[in-house]
Amino acid sequence: xxxxxxxxxxxxxxxxxxxxxxxxxxxxxxxxxxxxxxxxxxxxxxxxxxxxxxxxxxxxxxxxxxxxxxxxxxxxxxxxxxxxxxxxxxxxxxxxxxxxxxxxxxxxxxxxxxxxxxxxxxxxxxxxxxxxxxxxxxxxxxxxxxxxxxxxxxxxxxxxxxxxxxxxxxxxxxxxxxxxxxxxxxxxxxxxxxxxxxxxxxxxxxxxxxxxxxxxxxxxxxxxxxxxxxxxxxxxxxxxxxx
Numbered sequence: 001x002x003x004x005x006x007x008x009x010x011x012x013x014x015x016x017x018x019x020x021x022x023x024x025x026x027x028x029x030x031x032x033x034x035x036x037x038x039x040x041x042x043x044x045x046x047x048x049x050x051x052x053x054x055x056x057x058x059x060x061x062x063x064x065x066x067x068x069x070x071x072x073x074x075x076x077x078x079x080x081x082x083x084x085x086x087x088x089x090x091x092x093x094x095x096x097x098x099x100x101x102x103x104x105x106x107x108x109x110x111x112x113x114x115x116x117x118x119x120x121x122x123x124x125x126x127x128x129x130x131x132x133x134x135x136x137x138x139x140x141x142x143x144x145x146x147x148x149x150x151x152x153x154x155x156x157x158x159x160x161x162x163x164x165x166x167x168x169x170x171x172x173x174x175x176x177x178x179x180x181x182x183x184x185x186x187x188x189x190x191x192x193x194x195x196x197x198x199x200x201x202x203x204x205x206x207x208x209x210x211x212x213x214x215x216x217x218x219x220x221x222x223x224x225x226x227x228x229x230x231x232x233x234x235x236x237x238x239x240x241x242x243x
Contacts, residue, residue: 001183001184001186001188002181002182002183002184003034003035003181003182003184003188004032004033004034004035004179004180004181004182004205005033005034005035005036005037005068005179005180005181005182005193005202006028006033006035006036006037006167006169006178006179007037007039007083007112007164007165007166007167007179007180008037008039008072008083008114008137008140008166008167008168008169009024009028009036009037009038009039009167009169010038010039010040010041010072010168010169010170011024011038011040013040013049013053013056014040014041014043014072014170015041015043015044016041016170017040017170018170018171018172019171019172020060021038021056021057021059021060021067022060024036024038024060024067024169025060025061025062025065025067027172028065029062029064029065031175033065033179034064034065034066034188035065035066035068035182035188035193036065036066036067036068037068037070037083037085037180037193038057038067038068038069038070039070039071039072039083039084039085039114040053040069040070040071040072041071041072041074042071042072042073042074042090042091042092042093042094042095043074043093045071045090045093046090047089047090049090050069050071050089050090053069054069054087057069066188066189066190066193068085068190068193068194069085069190070083070084070085070086071083071084071088071090071091072084072114073091073095073100074093074094075094075095075096075097075124076094076095076096077124078094078119079118079119079120079121079124080097080113080121080124080125081113081114081115081118081121082097082100082101082104082111082112082113082114083111083112083113083114083137083166084100084103084104084109084110084111085109085110085193085194085197086104086107086108086109086110086194087107087108087109088103088104088107088109089103089107091103097125097126097129098126098129098132101129101132101133102132104132105132108194108198109194110134110194110197110198111132111133111134112133112134112135112136112137112164112166113125113133113135113136113137113155114137114140114166114168115137115140115142115143115144115149115166115168116136116137116149116151116152116155117140117143117144117149117150117151117152118140118143120151122151122152122154122155125155127155127158127159130158130159130160130161133159133161134161134162134164134197134198134200135161135162135163135164136152136155136156136159136161136162136163136164137149137152137164137165137166138152138153138156138163138164138165138204138211139152139163139165139166139178139204139206139211140165140166140167140168141166141167141168141169141174141176141178142167142168142169142170142174143168146176147214147220148211148214148215148220153215162200162202163204163211164180164204165178165179165180165204165205165206165211166178177206177207177208178204178205178206178211179204179205180202180203180204180205181202181203181204181205182196182197182201182202183196183201183202184196184201
């Protein structure tokens with residue numbers, strides 16, 4: 001069965017998340033997502049808190065939406081961020097990227113490089129580590145806005161891993177029609193989601209269409225123009241109505 005997954009979502013279990021897991025589950029389900037790939041920041045986490053978070057995700061799930069727990073790890077420079085899903089024991093804060101990828105692989109988890117354009121992380125990521133990656137965020141809503149990353153394409157070609165799309169959701173202003181389409185063997189469980197990812201039975205979508213439609217030509221130019229207009233408008237809005 002083909003299901004839509006919202007990836008890279010933060011709840012109030014992250015220090016900067018605004019919504020509870022229950023509220024996230026309800027609102028993403030209303031928008032047609034059947035899976036939410038949660039990624040809480042490593043800051044302030046521990047192994048005990050990770051296990052509590054897993055239980056909280058189970059409790060927030062329903063027959064309409066599955067909440068899949070995960071962690072967003074950052075390196076010591078807070079530059080390279082790795083999204084890790086699976087029952088992977090907590091690695092720690094400010095850890096080396098190689099150690100995070102090794103821990104995920106050892107436990108059957110999956111790992112994705114987040115927002116390569118943020119702080120020019122694409123320059124800092126070592127392509128030699130790409131065998132430990134499932135994918136790279138080709139489009140991160142929070143960092144890239146309404147158009148794909150200008151840097152992710154070259155890195156994807158250099159590493160040969162899968163393109164991902166992520167919302168980097170912290171608050172409702174970051175809703176956007178990005179999704180990973182997963183081909184899942186039922187029943188829908190955390191393990192069946194991970195199986196689909198590990199088998200690369202997944203593809204990125206934007207506005208309900210394959211994301212490659214927006215990588216070149218008119219689609220790409222339209223989004224780039226929209227993003228160029230959005231950024232100054234968003235800055236003006238935040239000055240008038242700061243959060």
